[in-house]
Amino acid sequence: MNSSQAMEKLKNIKLFALDMDGTIYLDTTPLDGAIDFCKELYERDMLCYFTNNSSKNPMDYVEKLNKIGFPAERRHIITSGDVTIAHLNKYHNGESVYLLGTKALEDSFREGGIPLSEDAGIVVVGFDMTLTYEKLEKACTLIRNGAKFYSTHPDINCPTKDGFIPDSGAICAAIELSTGVKPRFFGKPNAETVEMLELKSGLSRDNICMVGDRLYTDIALGKKNGMLSILVMTGETTKDMLDAATGDNVPDLVFNRISDIPLSDN
Secondary structure, eight states: OOHHHHHHHHTTOOEEEEOOBTTTEETTEEOTTHHHHHHHHHHTTOEEEEEOOTTSOHHHHHHHHHHTTOOOOGGGEEEHHHHHHHHHHHHSTTOOEEEESOHHHHHHHHHTTOOBOSSOSEEEEOOOTTOOHHHHHHHHHHHHTTOEEEESOOOSEEEETTEEEEOHHHHHHHHHHHHOOOOEEOSTTSHHHHHHHHHHHOOOGGGEEEEESOIIIIIHHHHHHTOEEEEETTSSOOHHHHHHOOGGGSOSEEESSGGGSOOOOO
């Protein structure tokens, strides 16, 4: 798809799935023009926030977004944790999980009907900002003994206003190096994410656009799964990274910031 075709496709978008970290804010600081852009989408009923960051649960995000000025209700939020919970309920209903995650993610799993246990046949790694060596050791032992190895999302780093901090993908890399077992990732850029967006919105992927700051998650989600993908240059991706991108990591459209994206008058 060339840029002219992408701009034409943009005119038919009915739902914007927005990444959060690095796309509309950094930590608690809104990026320029992002609040007004999201308010316009909210008024048009075209707004969805999708984050791979599984350190918080959806209501935490509603509270955070509202506090810093963004319009948000529970119906607008989807996280990689939600996608993972849906998969576990569909394919591992009733099976116990050993979770490397924050208390917020633990609460989401319990609310979603996922039994948590120290002795489980499934290990799930999230963005665990409460990670300890004991947790890491336990996860490795279970995986070596045959437990399935899942992760809510593959992000290696999480952007903050002071730089980058290790994310789920970095934790999984340590476990993989120790055990020799590769994880199955959920969240962006995997197909289950698009399926959940379609299910929750009632729209087809042709009418949904993914907007984000990461090539290997946000952009790859769109390119691998038939959605328009838009990159904003306010987070992880540098110009050198963009110039070096190939295949599914090449965005359909690129804007300096989210508020530069034109919205159709339709």
